[in-house]
Amino acid sequence: MRKHLFLFITIFVIATSTFLLNRGQPVKESITFFPIDPNVVFLNAFTKLNLLDEKKPDQYSVDWKIGSTLEREAYLRQDIGFLYANGRLKGKMGKWKQNTAHLSQQQTIYDKDSSHLEAVSFHHAEIHYDNKQIFSAQTMSADHLYVIHSSFSPLQSFRTPETKEETEWKTTIDKMTNQGLDSSWTNAIENFSIRRDQYIMIPLTNLIDYNNRPLPGFTKHESERILGNLWEGLYKNYFLGIKKRDGTVVEPEDSIVPLILLAKNKSHLLTVTETRDGEPIMLRQQIPRSR
Structure with a gap:
């Protein structure tokens, strides 16, 4: 009887400890897209x-x-x-x-x-x-x-x-910035043999234009899913570090503005950028079919 009682207490303590440990585990830091709840804003x-x-x-x-x-x-x-x-x-x-x-x-x-x-x-x-x-x-x-x-x-x-002075400064800065971005984006597009005519191109800094309206060729519901998956990918593969071709992971600081390329056939999107040392990087995400 004493042996059975000891065994019961031991099992209870282990089970309780496991339950408490599992409850105390921290949530993993990540962004994961789930279906949008239309009732929460x-x-x-x-x-x-x-x-x-x-x-x-x-x-x-x-x-x-x-x-x-x-x-x-x-x-x-x-x-x-x-x-x-x-x-x-x-x-x-x-x-x-x-x-x-x-x-x-x-x-x-x-x-x-x-x-x-x-x-x-x-x-x-x-x-x-x-x-x-x-x-x-x-x-x-x-x-x-x-x-x-x-x-x-x-x-x-x-x-x-x-x-007039502010307009001149804006023109000068924009020209310099756009020339640098166009050169880097072109280098990445040519490096990965991407056909420009098959994509709609949106710089990451312009994504705000689609905060309250759908992406070109997509419904609002489809756009929400595409943007959610895009930011999930950016978080995991850009914010946390960029994986280079040799397998090393580098910080994204000093990389160029990512360019989003949305396939006109609605099958996928590409994100291209360039690391601090000039290596072109491409990320690819499939666009799930509408349900």
């Missing part, structure tokens, strides 16, 4: 860039903020963001938290050159229901800012030029 989501009033002769600083609030608590909330300066990745931010509706994060970015700063963010929620069903809620936000840092003029910033 973001109350707000924002990305903001503001020039800080810090007077230093050799550099300037910019406040970069990302935040979002869901209308209800979610099992998992996650926001990620990229900041590009003249077409190259200047910084990234990511934050995740369980059982919350709100997220916010901030960074101070330092630079010395006149720049067009472009920030884009993805706001995601993983929603679990008692019947074991899992859904997503998602949205995007973006901001941009021209910062002029020159010995010939005072430190200034603007989003839309209002003077």
Whole structure:
């Protein structure tokens, strides 16, 4: 009897310990797309860039903020963001938290050159229901800012030029940035023998244009799924590091703005970029058929 009682207690303790350990395991940091829940929306989501009033002769600083609030608590909330300066990745931010509706994060970015700063963010929620069903809620936000840092003029910033001088600065910076991006994108497209005429091309920094309207040739429902899967792929294969052809993984900083190539036959999409050292990179995602 005593032996059986001891065996029962031992089994109970092991089972209880296993249960508690499993309950205490942290949720893996990731973005995973699930079907969109039409009944759950973001109350707000924002990305903001503001020039800080810090007077230093050799550099300037910019406040970069990302935040979002869901209308209800979610099992998992996650926001990620990229900041590009003249077409190259200047910084990234990511934050995740369980059982919350709100997220916010901030960074101070330092630079010395006149720049067009472009920030884009993805706001995601993983929603679990008692019947074991899992859904997503998602949205995007973006901001941009021209910062002029020159010995010939005072430190200034603007989003839309209002003077002749600001217009000239915008033209100069845009021309330089676009030339660099076009050269890098062309190099990647030619390296992977991609036929341009078979794709619709959208820079990552322009994806915000499709936050509230469908991608070309797709319905709103299809676009939500494509964007959700795209950001899932960007998180795993770009935000966390870029895998090069030799198998090494490098940080994405100083890589060029990814170019999204959406196949006109609706079968797949490609994402091309270029690492800091100039190696072209391509990611491919299949587009599931509509159900």
